[in-house]
Amino acid sequence: MEKLKIAGAWSGVLELELQVWTVSMLREEVAKRASCGPESINLIWSGKLLQDGNLKLIELGIKNNGKVLATRVCSDQGKSLKEEFMAEEERSTRLARVKSAAIALSKRHAAGSLPVEDFNIELEDQSGQKVHLGSETDQRAVMMGLMLHANAKQLIKKENYKDALEVLSMGEESFSLCNPKVIELVDNVPILQIDMVWCYFMLRDIRWLSEAGIRLAKAREGIERSHGKDASRVRVLQNGRYPELALHLRLELLEGVVSFHSGQFEKSKKVLTSAQAKYFQLQVPDEALSLLMSMGYKERNSKRALRMSNQQIDLAIDFLVEEKAKKEKKQEEDIQRRNEIMEQKRYGMTPLRKAVDLQSLHMLVSIGFEKELAAEALRRNENDTQKALDDLTNPETNSAIQLDIESRKRKRQRQANEAAIEELISMGFERSEVVTAVQAFGTKEQALDALLGTAKTNPTAPDDSNAIPSGSMPDEASLGSWSEVGDAGGSSSAKKGEERDLEMEDELAEDLRNGDAFSDYDIEVTKEGEAINEYLTLLASADQSEKASSSR
Numbered sequence: 001m002e003k004l005k006i007a008g009a010w011s012g013v014l015e016l017e018l019q020v021w022t023v024s025m026l027r028e029e030v031a032k033r034a035s036c037g038p039e040s041i042n043l044i045w046s047g048k049l050l051q052d053g054n055l056k057l058i059e060l061g062i063k064n065n066g067k068v069l070a071t072r073v074c075s076d077q078g079k080s081l082k083e084e085f086m087a088e089e090e091r092s093t094r095l096a097r098v099k100s101a102a103i104a105l106s107k108r109h110a111a112g113s114l115p116v117e118d119f120n121i122e123l124e125d126q127s128g129q130k131v132h133l134g135s136e137t138d139q140r141a142v143m144m145g146l147m148l149h150a151n152a153k154q155l156i157k158k159e160n161y162k163d164a165l166e167v168l169s170m171g172e173e174s175f176s177l178c179n180p181k182v183i184e185l186v187d188n189v190p191i192l193q194i195d196m197v198w199c200y201f202m203l204r205d206i207r208w209l210s211e212a213g214i215r216l217a218k219a220r221e222g223i224e225r226s227h228g229k230d231a232s233r234v235r236v237l238q239n240g241r242y243p244e245l246a247l248h249l250r251l252e253l254l255e256g257v258v259s260f261h262s263g264q265f266e267k268s269k270k271v272l273t274s275a276q277a278k279y280f281q282l283q284v285p286d287e288a289l290s291l292l293m294s295m296g297y298k299e300r301n302s303k304r305a306l307r308m309s310n311q312q313i314d315l316a317i318d319f320l321v322e323e324k325a326k327k328e329k330k331q332e333e334d335i336q337r338r339n340e341i342m343e344q345k346r347y348g349m350t351p352l353r354k355a356v357d358l359q360s361l362h363m364l365v366s367i368g369f370e371k372e373l374a375a376e377a378l379r380r381n382e383n384d385t386q387k388a389l390d391d392l393t394n395p396e397t398n399s400a401i402q403l404d405i406e407s408r409k410r411k412r413q414r415q416a417n418e419a420a421i422e423e424l425i426s427m428g429f430e431r432s433e434v435v436t437a438v439q440a441f442g443t444k445e446q447a448l449d450a451l452l453g454t455a456k457t458n459p460t461a462p463d464d465s466n467a468i469p470s471g472s473m474p475d476e477a478s479l480g481s482w483s484e485v486g487d488a489g490g491s492s493s494a495k496k497g498e499e500r501d502l503e504m505e506d507e508l509a510e511d512l513r514n515g516d517a518f519s520d521y522d523i524e525v526t527k528e529g530e531a532i533n534e535y536l537t538l539l540a541s542a543d544q545s546e547k548a549s550s551s552r
Helices: 023-033 075-110 136-157 161-176 188-203 206-227 229-237 245-261 265-281 286-294 299-308 313-347 358-366 371-380 385-393 395-426 431-441 444-457 476-489 491-497 502-514 526-551
Strands: 002-008 012-016 041-045 066-072
Touching: 012 023, 023 041, 075 136, 075 161, 075 502, 136 161, 136 188, 136 502, 161 188, 188 206, 188 245, 206 229, 206 245, 245 265, 245 526, 265 526, 286 299, 286 313, 299 313, 313 358, 313 371, 358 371, 358 385, 371 385, 371 395, 385 395, 395 431, 395 444, 431 444
Parallel strands: 002 066
Antiparallel strands: 002 012, 041 066
């Protein structure tokens, strides 16, 4: 038997066998003598925290007459550490989900594939016009970067700066995959850089100081390139408005903070004074706000319009009218696009999993071809209009296409009938009666009505009519149109094989849906104003101290 000297939570000598005892056995024995639970005891030997495991004490290097320190951990502290660990695990998992969902969405929507959702994610400029930037890889990179940036902005609004910084880093990585020439004249990347430094600042993490300076220099260069010298390009594009003012205020504030902590007091004072002037410029006059609100506009929208318009009421009213018109137009376009997606899903996917191009389809229909026939010709030929036209004008291939369409229709009808039969049988009807009813009436609803009518006159048939709520039956036509996608282009198997994080994808899509062309510039500058005052006060204090030192 060997001896161990224990000190701390319990003091004494334990006799034990080092080649038999493990850390957990020692912890339990000390806890027992200290009248507490094993989870409340930490064991320290030779400056190391002993962890539970299968190793014997002698294998850890503990020798006879060795000294072990036992410390008691507060149960609440142990619980707190466990909760903190679990929270960090949950956070890491969520961030991984955000990235995976962004990758999945951008891959589907940038490639021109048939959407599995009822919406399309498309790139637009500030006027709402669709834009195509470079290659498919560039489109995907920009789309993913924008999605992640939008999600990070929501985290910033919730003051979750730590997670926002992680998501912004993912967005920066996505933008870096794009050809720099493609996005050098857009301001999304410079704004992302500013948002990253804003998170550094709000976390008050001085370790990021040198990196913050580099990011701000890149941001200023990118802003000046995209906005033009003295924002001249923005002024022309925005009809004399000043949407960028709050963004420039934040940029100058952060530049002033970095300069202050780098000991460049004169530079810091200069940019902070400029930022303060912009802050005063962005303060909305009560009279102007009251006037717009009296016209029926909401307070938030009125403030936004006045800030974007340099407090000019006529420009602010024009802005509000234009934004309302844009919103209404966007809603109409969204409805139209949803209808187009549903139509494309009926036609199925091309061999390379693209949607049938509706513009090409309308062209073929306009010269006299039947719509479903033309859609199938385009689907087979990867939307190559000339090849589709060749197939349609060739009697042999035209006939083959028609036979395929009819075959798929029969297959869909057979599948729908089989599904209807199984569902009706599950309600308690006899198989033979169900088959006869479905074959006679064609649809599940009509077959059900016939079966229920038979049940009322047939006492041996089960009466489950009260168990079926009115209007609860699924729309069979809808089911048929969805299965058509799988028949034509293999979509059903793709859906089965693809694991989608619907919750996270919906969150990212919602972040984009809630934004607009001016979201990046719509900054509530209250925190910025407070920070400007704080650092100007620090500069004044430093200046007074320097003067006092000089006079001595």
